[in-house]
Amino acid sequence: MEPRARVYLIGAISPEPEQLTVRSRDLLASADVVVYDQPLMELVEQVGGRASVLIAVEPPGEQTTPVQREFLTGLAREARAGKRAVRLYAGDPLLLPHGVSEARQLWEEGVEFEILSPPGGLGAIAAAAGVPFLWTGRGLAYLPVNVLEHSIPGGWTASLPLACQVPGGRLAEVGDRLVLCGWAPETPVLVIAHLGQPNQRCIETVLERLSVVATDALGLCSLVLGRADSQRKALDWFSRLPLRGRRIVITRAPEQASDLRQQLRELGAEVLEVPAIEPRPLEDYSRLDAAIARLDSYDWIVFTSANGVRFFVDRLDRSQRDWRAVRARLCAIGPATRRALEELHLKVDLMPQEFVAEAIVETFRQLGVSGKRILLPRAAEAREILPRELTALGATVDVVPAYRTVMPEDLPKRAARALALQPDWILFTSASTVKNFVRAVGAEPLQRLKVATIGPITSRTVRELGGNVTVEASEYTTQGLITALLRAESSDCRPGEPATHQM
Secondary structure, X not given: OOOXXXXXXXXXXXXXXXXXXXXXXXXXXXXXXXXXXXXXXXXXXXXXXXXXXXXXXXXXXOOOOHHHHHHHHHHHHHHHOOXXXXXXXXXOHHHOHHHHHHHHHHHHOOOEEEEEOOOOOHHHHHHHHOOOOOOOOOOOEEOOHHHHOOOOOOOOOOOOOEEEEEEHHHHHHHHHHHHHOOOOOOOEEEEEEOOOOOOOEEEEEEHHHHXXXXXXXXXXXXXXXXXXXXXXXXXXXXXXOOOOOOEEEEOOOHHHHHHHHHHHHHXXXXXXXXXXXXXXXXXXXXXXXXXXXXXXXXXXXXXXXXXXXXXXXXXXXXXXXXXXHOOOEEEEOOHHHHHHHHOOOOOOOEOOOOOOHHHHHHHHHHHOOOOOEEEEXXXXXXXOHHHHHHHHOOOEEEEEEEEEEEOOOOHHHHHHHHHHOOOOEEEEOOHHHHHHHHHHHOOHHHHHOEEEEOOHHHHHHHHHOOOOOOEEOOOOOHHHHHHHHHHHHHOOOOOOOOOEEEO
């Protein structure tokens, strides 16, 4: 039996993967072919990794174009061949003119399709803009996007809001048409641009002044016509997020960036991921293998990164030995490294109060390590202060490379693209990320942008390479970095416009 041809029409209200439904995200992640609206390129890059064919299209107008038909015919052909085919829209498919026309084309061609609207619908407007549609218990009407073509109910009571989605460049047409249909020119209107995104913007105006607001730069807007509830100010949580409207570049490796990324997004920031470092296995593991063979001879194993733990454990698993051969006590440089060990159900015996090599040295100085054997599995390129000072304290230190770090090949391209978006901040979590970033695009961005660093070693590298440090974490962790960033933001006047404007 031949597989049933089906095309998935998925709506997304933002380029953030978290804004998709779980099913939409799973379908996009497993798609073979994706045709997507150009504004969602970042979303496709993050989620649509399996797809062998990715096609970006500019969202068309109300009428189906020949190019649009050609892309959709190709998508239907791939679906008939048993491929998972996805059409991804910047908005709700059934509230977009081209979404409706493309669904109709698929129907005319006899191709099954499934429509997955973005989560929330009207609830997304209510939540993101703080408009309590159902607070009065009277409900809400929702106009389709073809409000510009079809008849509109006149005499609508302004006390009951009505919502629709309209391209920002056509707001003036909406205002004129509603007035012609009998709506009062002074009817209140709330225009919500970039719904649910960090740069969400709410504009309070009236119908007759929509022409002042209209601009294509607003993208697809959600409109609330009529008086929103008086509690909106209290319920508008989005505009109170401390990093709302901030565009922040993070440079950690992807596998280590998830917590930082998630926390920044929850604080309202738009996060631009530009990995400036990539951990890779060594070409020659003879030294680490030899150290593993004599694990029972060490008194201490010192881990200076979560990557060190990961690569050490991987090599241990490939050997004839396991953790039962370890009689050594374990030292972790900081919370992330400690967490990596504890996830293996290992107890950490020592973690310094400050999460730098100098603090490890001072702690061992107090403990006394003369005559002790210490294993230090770490990156191939690292600071020499730790083995040098521990040796000076009388310890025998075996410095063994467990992995190497390289500059990602696509760093210059990704960094240039992020810088073109004029970010507010760039965050560095190690000296290596600073060096690679400067190597890729030069030091000028570090002089122009606000720079936040995880600690003094990273700050020193920024300055040595010609950059400026705006703020440095007092606790050398990603949480400390975020705390320092928030402190800097709270003491600084926020540039740009407020979240809600009156026009």
